[in-house]
Amino acid sequence: MTKVAPAVSSTANIISVLEDEILNGTLAPEDRLDEQGLARRFNVSRTPIREALRHLASSGLVDIKPNQGTTVRRLTTSDLIEMFQVFGELCGLGAQLGARRLSSAEIDKLRALNQVCADAAEEDDADKFFRANLEFHDFLDARSKNNYLLSEIHKMSKHLNAYRRFITLQPRRMMRSVEEHNQIIDAIGKGDEEAAHILMRKHVNLLAGSATDVLIALENKHGPSDG
Amino acid sequence: MTKVAPAVSSTANIISVLEDEILNGTLAPEDRLDEQGLARRFNVSRTPIREALRHLASSGLVDIKPNQGTTVRRLTTSDLIEMFQVFGELCGLGAQLGARRLSSAEIDKLRALNQVCADAAEEDDADKFFRANLEFHDFLDARSKNNYLLSEIHKMSKHLNAYRRFITLQPRRMMRSVEEHNQIIDAIGKGDEEAAHILMRKHVNLLAGSATDVLIALENKHGPSDG
DNA sequence: GATCGGCGATCTGCATACATTTGGCGTATG
DNA sequence: CATACGCCAAATGTATGCAGATCGCCGATC
Incomplete structure:
Protein backbone atom coordinates (compact mmCIF):
# COMPACT_ATOMS: atom_id res chain seq x y z
CA MET A 1 0.00 0.00 0.00
CA ARG A 73 1.11 8.28 -25.05
CA ARG A 74 -1.24 6.54 -27.42
CA LEU A 75 0.61 4.69 -30.13
CA THR A 76 -1.27 4.80 -33.38
CA THR A 77 -1.25 1.95 -35.84
CA SER A 78 1.23 3.74 -38.04
CA ASP A 79 3.44 4.44 -35.06
CA LEU A 80 3.54 0.73 -34.38
CA ILE A 81 4.17 -0.25 -37.95
CA GLU A 82 6.97 2.27 -38.16
CA MET A 83 8.46 1.07 -34.92
CA PHE A 84 8.27 -2.58 -35.92
CA GLN A 85 10.06 -1.72 -39.12
CA VAL A 86 12.90 -0.10 -37.22
CA PHE A 87 12.80 -2.83 -34.60
CA GLY A 88 13.21 -5.48 -37.27
CA GLU A 89 16.15 -3.61 -38.62
CA LEU A 90 17.87 -3.47 -35.27
CA CYS A 91 17.17 -7.10 -34.51
CA GLY A 92 18.57 -7.89 -37.93
CA LEU A 93 21.79 -6.17 -37.03
CA GLY A 94 21.80 -8.05 -33.77
CA ALA A 95 21.53 -11.34 -35.61
CA GLN A 96 24.20 -10.32 -38.09
CA LEU A 97 26.65 -9.48 -35.34
CA GLY A 98 25.63 -12.66 -33.60
CA ALA A 99 26.58 -14.61 -36.71
CA ARG A 100 30.05 -13.16 -36.37
CA ARG A 101 30.52 -13.66 -32.70
CA LEU A 102 28.64 -16.68 -31.45
CA SER A 103 30.69 -19.66 -30.41
CA SER A 104 29.35 -23.09 -31.29
CA ALA A 105 28.47 -23.60 -27.65
CA GLU A 106 26.40 -20.47 -27.78
CA ILE A 107 24.72 -21.62 -30.94
CA ASP A 108 23.77 -24.80 -29.13
CA LYS A 109 22.37 -22.64 -26.38
CA LEU A 110 20.30 -20.82 -29.01
CA ARG A 111 18.97 -24.11 -30.30
CA ALA A 112 18.07 -25.09 -26.78
CA LEU A 113 16.23 -21.83 -26.25
CA ASN A 114 14.34 -22.32 -29.48
CA GLN A 115 13.49 -25.85 -28.39
CA VAL A 116 11.71 -24.35 -25.41
CA CYS A 117 9.79 -22.20 -27.88
CA ALA A 118 8.97 -25.29 -29.88
CA ASP A 119 7.75 -27.13 -26.79
CA ALA A 120 5.54 -24.20 -25.89
CA ALA A 121 4.17 -24.12 -29.42
CA GLU A 122 3.39 -27.82 -29.25
CA GLU A 123 1.62 -27.33 -25.98
CA ASP A 124 -0.08 -24.26 -27.43
CA ASP A 125 1.06 -22.39 -24.33
CA ALA A 126 1.21 -18.80 -25.51
CA ASP A 127 2.51 -17.43 -22.28
CA LYS A 128 5.35 -19.88 -22.09
CA PHE A 129 6.12 -19.27 -25.73
CA PHE A 130 6.17 -15.55 -25.23
CA ARG A 131 8.70 -15.80 -22.42
CA ALA A 132 10.84 -18.33 -24.25
CA ASN A 133 10.75 -16.22 -27.37
CA LEU A 134 11.94 -13.19 -25.43
CA GLU A 135 14.74 -15.22 -23.95
CA PHE A 136 15.78 -16.40 -27.36
CA HIS A 137 15.93 -12.89 -28.73
CA ASP A 138 17.52 -11.40 -25.65
CA PHE A 139 20.25 -13.97 -25.64
CA LEU A 140 21.05 -13.33 -29.26
CA ASP A 141 20.93 -9.56 -28.94
CA ALA A 142 23.15 -9.61 -25.91
CA ARG A 143 25.82 -11.48 -27.85
CA SER A 144 25.97 -8.75 -30.46
CA LYS A 145 28.38 -7.00 -28.12
CA ASN A 146 27.06 -3.69 -29.30
CA ASN A 147 25.80 -1.88 -26.25
CA TYR A 148 24.26 0.96 -28.13
CA LEU A 149 22.30 -1.44 -30.27
CA LEU A 150 21.28 -3.32 -27.18
CA SER A 151 20.01 -0.27 -25.37
CA GLU A 152 18.01 0.81 -28.40
CA ILE A 153 16.47 -2.62 -28.70
CA HIS A 154 15.58 -2.62 -25.03
CA LYS A 155 14.08 0.82 -25.26
CA MET A 156 11.88 -0.27 -28.15
CA SER A 157 11.00 -3.53 -26.47
CA LYS A 158 9.39 -1.60 -23.67
CA HIS A 159 6.91 -0.22 -26.12
CA LEU A 160 6.48 -3.22 -28.35
CA ASN A 161 6.43 -6.19 -26.02
CA ALA A 162 2.77 -5.76 -25.22
CA TYR A 163 2.01 -5.98 -28.91
CA ARG A 164 4.40 -8.83 -29.47
CA ARG A 165 2.43 -10.77 -26.92
CA PHE A 166 -0.73 -10.17 -28.89
CA ILE A 167 0.91 -11.36 -32.04
CA THR A 168 1.86 -14.56 -30.31
CA LEU A 169 -1.80 -15.37 -30.01
CA GLN A 170 -2.33 -15.41 -33.76
CA PRO A 171 -3.08 -18.89 -35.11
CA ARG A 172 -0.02 -20.83 -36.21
CA ARG A 173 2.17 -17.86 -35.36
CA MET A 174 4.13 -19.78 -32.77
CA MET A 175 4.92 -22.65 -35.09
CA ARG A 176 6.06 -20.30 -37.79
CA SER A 177 8.23 -18.39 -35.37
CA VAL A 178 9.97 -21.58 -34.35
CA GLU A 179 10.65 -22.35 -38.01
CA GLU A 180 12.00 -18.90 -38.61
CA HIS A 181 14.17 -19.12 -35.54
CA ASN A 182 15.60 -22.33 -36.90
CA GLN A 183 16.45 -20.74 -40.19
CA ILE A 184 18.13 -17.88 -38.38
CA ILE A 185 20.14 -20.26 -36.24
CA ASP A 186 21.22 -22.17 -39.33
CA ALA A 187 22.40 -19.00 -40.99
CA ILE A 188 24.32 -18.05 -37.88
CA GLY A 189 25.76 -21.54 -37.71
CA LYS A 190 27.05 -21.18 -41.26
CA GLY A 191 28.42 -17.76 -40.38
CA ASP A 192 26.26 -16.27 -43.07
CA GLU A 193 25.86 -12.78 -41.67
CA GLU A 194 23.85 -11.41 -44.52
CA ALA A 195 21.33 -14.25 -44.41
CA ALA A 196 21.02 -14.01 -40.65
CA HIS A 197 20.32 -10.34 -40.99
CA ILE A 198 17.70 -10.70 -43.68
CA LEU A 199 15.97 -13.62 -42.04
CA MET A 200 15.74 -11.89 -38.71
CA ARG A 201 14.46 -8.72 -40.28
CA LYS A 202 11.78 -10.63 -42.10
CA HIS A 203 10.96 -12.56 -38.97
CA VAL A 204 10.26 -9.39 -37.03
CA ASN A 205 8.67 -7.58 -39.94
CA LEU A 206 6.35 -10.42 -40.77
CA LEU A 207 5.51 -10.29 -37.17
CA ALA A 208 4.53 -6.71 -37.74
CA GLY A 209 2.80 -7.53 -41.00
CA SER A 210 0.68 -10.28 -39.57
CA ALA A 211 -0.08 -8.02 -36.69
CA THR A 212 -1.52 -5.21 -38.70
CA ASP A 213 -5.01 -6.61 -38.53
CA VAL A 214 -4.81 -6.86 -34.80
CA LEU A 215 -3.46 -3.38 -34.52
CA ILE A 216 -6.20 -1.91 -36.61
CA ALA A 217 -8.76 -3.68 -34.48
CA LEU A 218 -7.12 -2.20 -31.44
CA GLU A 219 -7.08 1.27 -32.89
CA ASN A 220 -10.62 1.90 -31.73
CA LYS A 221 -9.92 0.69 -28.25
CA HIS A 222 -7.68 1.83 -25.48
CA GLY A 223 -4.56 -0.08 -26.19
CA PRO A 224 -2.79 -3.39 -25.90
CA SER A 225 -4.08 -4.15 -22.45
CA ASP A 226 -7.70 -3.55 -23.09
CA GLY A 227 -9.96 -6.59 -22.77
CA MET B 1 4.71 43.48 -20.38
CA ARG B 73 29.57 12.85 -22.26
CA ARG B 74 32.77 11.59 -23.78
CA LEU B 75 32.13 9.13 -26.56
CA THR B 76 34.74 6.43 -26.64
CA THR B 77 35.96 4.89 -29.85
CA SER B 78 33.87 1.82 -29.29
CA ASP B 79 30.82 3.96 -28.60
CA LEU B 80 31.30 5.57 -31.97
CA ILE B 81 31.88 2.36 -33.82
CA GLU B 82 28.80 0.89 -32.25
CA MET B 83 26.77 3.94 -33.09
CA PHE B 84 27.95 4.04 -36.67
CA GLN B 85 26.96 0.43 -37.03
CA VAL B 86 23.45 1.18 -35.87
CA PHE B 87 23.39 4.38 -37.85
CA GLY B 88 24.28 2.52 -41.01
CA GLU B 89 21.48 0.13 -40.33
CA LEU B 90 18.93 2.88 -39.94
CA CYS B 91 20.15 4.74 -43.01
CA GLY B 92 19.93 1.44 -44.85
CA LEU B 93 16.30 1.13 -43.91
CA GLY B 94 15.78 4.72 -45.00
CA ALA B 95 17.21 3.94 -48.41
CA GLN B 96 15.17 0.78 -48.69
CA LEU B 97 11.94 2.60 -47.97
CA GLY B 98 13.08 5.32 -50.33
CA ALA B 99 13.43 2.73 -53.06
CA ARG B 100 9.78 1.91 -52.57
CA ARG B 101 8.45 5.39 -52.35
CA LEU B 102 10.50 7.80 -54.43
CA SER B 103 8.88 9.15 -57.57
CA SER B 104 11.10 9.55 -60.58
CA ALA B 105 11.04 13.30 -60.06
CA GLU B 106 12.36 12.75 -56.58
CA ILE B 107 15.05 10.47 -57.89
CA ASP B 108 16.09 13.24 -60.26
CA LYS B 109 16.22 15.52 -57.26
CA LEU B 110 18.50 13.00 -55.55
CA ARG B 111 20.78 12.97 -58.57
CA ALA B 112 20.88 16.74 -58.49
CA LEU B 113 21.79 16.72 -54.82
CA ASN B 114 24.54 14.23 -55.48
CA GLN B 115 25.77 16.39 -58.32
CA VAL B 116 26.33 19.15 -55.81
CA CYS B 117 28.35 16.67 -53.79
CA ALA B 118 30.31 15.81 -56.92
CA ASP B 119 31.00 19.47 -57.66
CA ALA B 120 32.20 19.99 -54.12
CA ALA B 121 34.44 16.95 -54.43
CA GLU B 122 35.88 18.27 -57.69
CA GLU B 123 36.58 21.60 -56.04
CA ASP B 124 37.93 19.77 -53.01
CA ASP B 125 35.63 21.91 -50.91
CA ALA B 126 35.08 19.78 -47.84
CA ASP B 127 32.70 22.16 -46.20
CA LYS B 128 30.47 22.40 -49.21
CA PHE B 129 30.61 18.66 -49.61
CA PHE B 130 29.67 18.10 -46.03
CA ARG B 131 26.59 20.26 -46.34
CA ALA B 132 25.60 18.79 -49.69
CA ASN B 133 26.09 15.30 -48.34
CA LEU B 134 23.84 16.02 -45.40
CA GLU B 135 21.20 17.40 -47.74
CA PHE B 136 21.41 14.29 -49.86
CA HIS B 137 20.93 12.01 -46.90
CA ASP B 138 18.28 14.16 -45.25
CA PHE B 139 16.24 14.28 -48.42
CA LEU B 140 16.34 10.54 -48.79
CA ASP B 141 15.60 9.85 -45.14
CA ALA B 142 12.67 12.24 -45.15
CA ARG B 143 11.13 10.36 -48.05
CA SER B 144 11.14 7.14 -46.06
CA LYS B 145 7.85 8.35 -44.58
CA ASN B 146 8.73 6.63 -41.36
CA ASN B 147 8.72 9.26 -38.67
CA TYR B 148 10.08 7.04 -35.98
CA LEU B 149 13.01 6.11 -38.17
CA LEU B 150 13.51 9.74 -39.00
CA SER B 151 13.60 10.87 -35.42
CA GLU B 152 16.07 8.15 -34.50
CA ILE B 153 18.31 9.13 -37.38
CA HIS B 154 18.17 12.76 -36.35
CA LYS B 155 18.94 11.92 -32.77
CA MET B 156 21.99 9.97 -33.81
CA SER B 157 23.05 12.63 -36.27
CA LYS B 158 23.40 15.06 -33.44
CA HIS B 159 26.11 12.89 -32.00
CA LEU B 160 27.72 11.71 -35.17
CA ASN B 161 27.75 14.72 -37.47
CA ALA B 162 30.88 16.13 -35.91
CA TYR B 163 32.63 12.89 -36.71
CA ARG B 164 31.12 12.63 -40.15
CA ARG B 165 32.69 15.99 -40.89
CA PHE B 166 36.06 14.64 -39.89
CA ILE B 167 35.63 11.67 -42.11
CA THR B 168 34.92 13.96 -45.04
CA LEU B 169 38.44 15.24 -44.74
CA GLN B 170 39.96 11.84 -45.45
CA PRO B 171 41.74 11.70 -48.81
CA ARG B 172 39.57 10.56 -51.68
CA ARG B 173 36.69 10.06 -49.29
CA MET B 174 34.53 12.61 -51.06
CA MET B 175 35.00 11.05 -54.48
CA ARG B 176 34.18 7.64 -53.15
CA SER B 177 31.09 8.92 -51.43
CA VAL B 178 29.83 10.37 -54.69
CA GLU B 179 30.36 7.00 -56.36
CA GLU B 180 28.54 5.21 -53.60
CA HIS B 181 25.70 7.69 -53.72
CA ASN B 182 25.37 6.99 -57.42
CA GLN B 183 25.16 3.27 -56.86
CA ILE B 184 22.51 3.84 -54.23
CA ILE B 185 20.52 6.07 -56.55
CA ASP B 186 20.75 3.47 -59.29
CA ALA B 187 19.44 0.80 -56.97
CA ILE B 188 16.58 3.04 -55.93
CA GLY B 189 15.90 3.86 -59.55
CA LYS B 190 15.56 0.17 -60.31
CA GLY B 191 13.34 -0.21 -57.29
CA ASP B 192 15.82 -2.71 -55.89
CA GLU B 193 15.08 -2.27 -52.20
CA GLU B 194 17.46 -4.88 -50.99
CA ALA B 195 20.38 -3.47 -52.94
CA ALA B 196 19.62 0.06 -51.83
CA HIS B 197 19.60 -1.13 -48.27
CA ILE B 198 22.87 -2.99 -48.49
CA LEU B 199 24.65 -0.28 -50.42
CA MET B 200 23.60 2.41 -48.01
CA ARG B 201 24.56 0.33 -45.03
CA LYS B 202 27.98 -0.29 -46.48
CA HIS B 203 28.30 3.36 -47.42
CA VAL B 204 27.78 4.46 -43.85
CA ASN B 205 29.69 1.58 -42.33
CA LEU B 206 32.68 2.07 -44.57
CA LEU B 207 32.47 5.61 -43.44
CA ALA B 208 32.81 4.30 -39.95
CA GLY B 209 35.48 1.82 -40.91
CA SER B 210 37.67 4.36 -42.60
CA ALA B 211 37.11 6.60 -39.64
CA THR B 212 38.43 4.25 -37.06
CA ASP B 213 41.96 5.53 -37.41
CA VAL B 214 40.82 9.07 -36.95
CA LEU B 215 38.77 8.12 -33.97
CA ILE B 216 41.60 6.34 -32.29
CA ALA B 217 43.80 9.35 -32.83
CA LEU B 218 41.12 11.49 -31.25
CA GLU B 219 40.76 9.17 -28.30
CA ASN B 220 43.64 10.87 -26.50
CA LYS B 221 42.28 14.30 -27.13
CA HIS B 222 39.15 16.10 -26.05
CA GLY B 223 36.87 15.29 -28.89
CA PRO B 224 35.90 16.04 -32.43
CA SER B 225 36.23 19.76 -32.07
CA ASP B 226 39.68 19.86 -30.61
CA GLY B 227 42.19 21.63 -32.78
C1' DG C 1 58.00 13.20 4.81
C1' DA C 2 53.93 10.52 3.88
C1' DT C 3 49.46 8.97 5.06
C1' DC C 4 45.19 9.00 7.40
C1' DG C 5 41.24 11.30 9.51
C1' DG C 6 38.30 15.12 10.36
C1' DC C 7 36.35 19.56 8.96
C1' DG C 8 34.32 22.79 5.81
C1' DA C 9 32.80 24.44 1.33
C1' DT C 10 29.97 23.37 -2.35
C1' DC C 11 26.80 21.02 -4.90
C1' DT C 12 22.97 18.08 -5.73
C1' DG C 13 18.23 16.17 -4.28
C1' DC C 14 13.99 17.29 -2.56
C1' DA C 15 10.42 20.36 -0.49
C1' DT C 16 7.87 24.36 -0.53
C1' DA C 17 6.23 28.88 -2.17
C1' DC C 18 5.03 32.02 -5.81
C1' DA C 19 3.74 33.32 -10.77
C1' DT C 20 1.64 32.35 -15.03
C1' DT C 21 -1.22 29.95 -18.02
C1' DT C 22 -5.21 27.24 -19.23
C1' DG C 23 -9.87 25.73 -19.59
C1' DG C 24 -14.43 25.80 -17.66
C1' DC C 25 -18.39 28.13 -16.26
C1' DG C 26 -21.54 31.71 -15.78
C1' DT C 27 -23.36 35.82 -17.42
C1' DA C 28 -24.39 39.33 -20.56
C1' DT C 29 -25.51 40.53 -25.17
C1' DG C 30 -26.92 40.30 -30.10
C1' DC D 1 -31.36 30.83 -28.09
C1' DA D 2 -26.54 31.04 -29.55
C1' DT D 3 -22.33 33.32 -29.05
C1' DA D 4 -18.81 35.95 -26.87
C1' DC D 5 -16.61 37.89 -23.12
C1' DG D 6 -14.60 37.72 -18.59
C1' DC D 7 -13.78 35.77 -14.21
C1' DC D 8 -12.23 31.88 -11.33
C1' DA D 9 -10.25 27.49 -10.00
C1' DA D 10 -6.66 24.36 -10.84
C1' DA D 11 -2.60 22.85 -12.91
C1' DT D 12 1.88 23.82 -14.74
C1' DG D 13 6.29 26.69 -14.88
C1' DT D 14 9.64 28.87 -12.03
C1' DA D 15 12.03 30.40 -7.83
C1' DT D 16 13.99 29.61 -3.49
C1' DG D 17 15.06 27.26 0.94
C1' DC D 18 16.79 23.32 3.42
C1' DA D 19 19.09 18.77 4.25
C1' DG D 20 22.28 15.16 2.89
C1' DA D 21 26.23 13.82 0.20
C1' DT D 22 30.67 14.43 -1.99
C1' DC D 23 35.22 16.27 -2.55
C1' DG D 24 39.16 18.91 -1.30
C1' DC D 25 42.00 20.81 2.24
C1' DC D 26 44.46 20.97 6.36
C1' DG D 27 46.40 19.30 10.35
C1' DA D 28 47.73 15.39 13.25
C1' DT D 29 50.11 11.22 13.69
C1' DC D 30 53.37 7.52 12.56
Missing part, protein backbone atom coordinates in the same frame (compact mmCIF):
# COMPACT_ATOMS: atom_id res chain seq x y z
CA THR A 2 2.11 2.79 1.26
CA LYS A 3 5.48 1.99 -0.13
CA VAL A 4 7.96 3.87 1.96
CA ALA A 5 11.69 3.81 2.58
CA PRO A 6 12.97 4.04 -0.97
CA ALA A 7 16.50 2.76 -0.83
CA VAL A 8 17.28 4.43 -4.14
CA SER A 9 16.49 7.95 -5.21
CA SER A 10 12.85 8.89 -5.31
CA THR A 11 12.97 9.74 -8.97
CA ALA A 12 14.41 6.40 -10.03
CA ASN A 13 11.77 4.53 -8.10
CA ILE A 14 8.94 6.64 -9.48
CA ILE A 15 10.19 6.14 -13.00
CA SER A 16 10.20 2.38 -12.74
CA VAL A 17 6.78 2.22 -11.10
CA LEU A 18 5.13 4.48 -13.66
CA GLU A 19 6.89 2.72 -16.50
CA ASP A 20 5.56 -0.55 -15.25
CA GLU A 21 2.03 0.72 -14.90
CA ILE A 22 2.01 2.17 -18.36
CA LEU A 23 3.36 -0.99 -19.92
CA ASN A 24 1.03 -3.20 -17.90
CA GLY A 25 -1.90 -1.11 -18.97
CA THR A 26 -2.76 -0.04 -15.44
CA LEU A 27 -2.39 3.40 -16.90
CA ALA A 28 -4.21 3.50 -20.20
CA PRO A 29 -3.29 5.66 -23.17
CA GLU A 30 -4.55 9.22 -22.85
CA ASP A 31 -4.70 8.88 -19.09
CA ARG A 32 -3.63 12.03 -17.38
CA LEU A 33 -0.57 11.99 -15.16
CA ASP A 34 -1.31 14.72 -12.67
CA GLU A 35 1.79 16.03 -10.96
CA GLN A 36 0.10 16.85 -7.70
CA GLY A 37 -1.80 13.62 -7.58
CA LEU A 38 1.31 11.60 -8.20
CA ALA A 39 3.17 13.66 -5.62
CA ARG A 40 0.57 12.77 -3.01
CA ARG A 41 0.54 9.16 -4.08
CA PHE A 42 4.31 8.72 -3.82
CA ASN A 43 4.61 10.96 -0.78
CA VAL A 44 7.12 13.22 -2.44
CA SER A 45 7.09 16.73 -3.77
CA ARG A 46 6.36 17.61 -7.36
CA THR A 47 10.02 17.96 -8.22
CA PRO A 48 10.94 14.27 -8.47
CA ILE A 49 7.62 13.63 -10.16
CA ARG A 50 8.46 16.15 -12.82
CA GLU A 51 11.86 14.61 -13.35
CA ALA A 52 10.31 11.21 -13.75
CA LEU A 53 7.74 12.49 -16.22
CA ARG A 54 10.45 14.16 -18.27
CA HIS A 55 12.31 10.90 -18.37
CA LEU A 56 9.26 8.96 -19.47
CA ALA A 57 8.63 11.56 -22.13
CA SER A 58 12.09 11.14 -23.54
CA SER A 59 11.68 7.40 -23.74
CA GLY A 60 8.43 8.06 -25.54
CA LEU A 61 6.00 6.60 -23.04
CA VAL A 62 4.20 9.83 -22.28
CA ASP A 63 3.46 13.09 -24.03
CA ILE A 64 4.12 16.37 -22.28
CA LYS A 65 2.30 19.32 -23.73
CA PRO A 66 3.50 22.67 -22.38
CA ASN A 67 1.10 24.04 -19.82
CA GLN A 68 -1.31 21.27 -20.55
CA GLY A 69 0.04 18.42 -18.57
CA THR A 70 1.22 14.92 -19.22
CA THR A 71 -0.70 12.00 -20.67
CA VAL A 72 0.13 8.41 -21.43
CA THR B 2 7.97 43.98 -18.62
CA LYS B 3 9.79 41.25 -20.42
CA VAL B 4 8.61 40.13 -23.81
CA ALA B 5 7.72 36.79 -22.30
CA PRO B 6 9.88 34.23 -24.05
CA ALA B 7 7.89 32.75 -26.88
CA VAL B 8 9.07 29.34 -25.79
CA SER B 9 9.74 28.03 -22.34
CA SER B 10 13.05 28.73 -20.67
CA THR B 11 13.84 25.05 -20.64
CA ALA B 12 13.44 24.65 -24.37
CA ASN B 13 15.75 27.53 -25.03
CA ILE B 14 18.35 26.30 -22.59
CA ILE B 15 18.26 22.85 -24.12
CA SER B 16 18.95 24.12 -27.59
CA VAL B 17 21.74 26.42 -26.48
CA LEU B 18 23.51 23.76 -24.47
CA GLU B 19 22.99 21.19 -27.19
CA ASP B 20 24.56 23.53 -29.65
CA GLU B 21 27.52 24.27 -27.45
CA ILE B 22 28.17 20.63 -26.81
CA LEU B 23 27.96 19.73 -30.48
CA ASN B 24 30.06 22.71 -31.51
CA GLY B 25 32.66 21.75 -29.00
CA THR B 26 32.33 24.96 -27.00
CA LEU B 27 31.66 22.59 -24.18
CA ALA B 28 34.26 19.85 -24.31
CA PRO B 29 33.76 16.27 -23.16
CA GLU B 30 34.11 15.88 -19.41
CA ASP B 31 33.33 19.55 -18.90
CA ARG B 32 31.23 20.07 -15.83
CA LEU B 33 27.75 21.52 -16.20
CA ASP B 34 27.21 23.26 -12.92
CA GLU B 35 23.54 23.85 -12.15
CA GLN B 36 24.09 27.03 -10.21
CA GLY B 37 26.52 28.43 -12.71
CA LEU B 38 24.17 27.75 -15.59
CA ALA B 39 21.30 29.22 -13.59
CA ARG B 40 23.24 32.46 -13.18
CA ARG B 41 24.27 32.45 -16.80
CA PHE B 42 20.75 32.04 -18.16
CA ASN B 43 19.18 34.21 -15.48
CA VAL B 44 16.83 31.49 -14.37
CA SER B 45 16.50 29.30 -11.34
CA ARG B 46 17.99 25.86 -11.07
CA THR B 47 14.72 24.16 -11.90
CA PRO B 48 14.64 24.73 -15.65
CA ILE B 49 18.35 24.02 -15.76
CA ARG B 50 17.79 20.67 -14.16
CA GLU B 51 15.04 19.85 -16.62
CA ALA B 52 17.29 20.76 -19.51
CA LEU B 53 20.11 18.62 -18.16
CA ARG B 54 17.78 15.67 -17.74
CA HIS B 55 16.72 16.08 -21.31
CA LEU B 56 20.28 16.22 -22.56
CA ALA B 57 21.05 13.14 -20.52
CA SER B 58 18.26 11.20 -22.14
CA SER B 59 19.47 12.12 -25.58
CA GLY B 60 22.88 10.92 -24.50
CA LEU B 61 24.79 14.18 -24.70
CA VAL B 62 25.63 14.40 -21.02
CA ASP B 63 26.15 12.05 -18.11
CA ILE B 64 24.38 12.66 -14.83
CA LYS B 65 25.90 10.90 -11.87
CA PRO B 66 23.81 10.97 -8.72
CA ASN B 67 25.11 13.54 -6.27
CA GLN B 68 28.10 14.11 -8.46
CA GLY B 69 26.81 16.45 -11.06
CA THR B 70 26.57 16.54 -14.80
CA THR B 71 29.36 16.35 -17.35
CA VAL B 72 29.51 16.42 -21.10
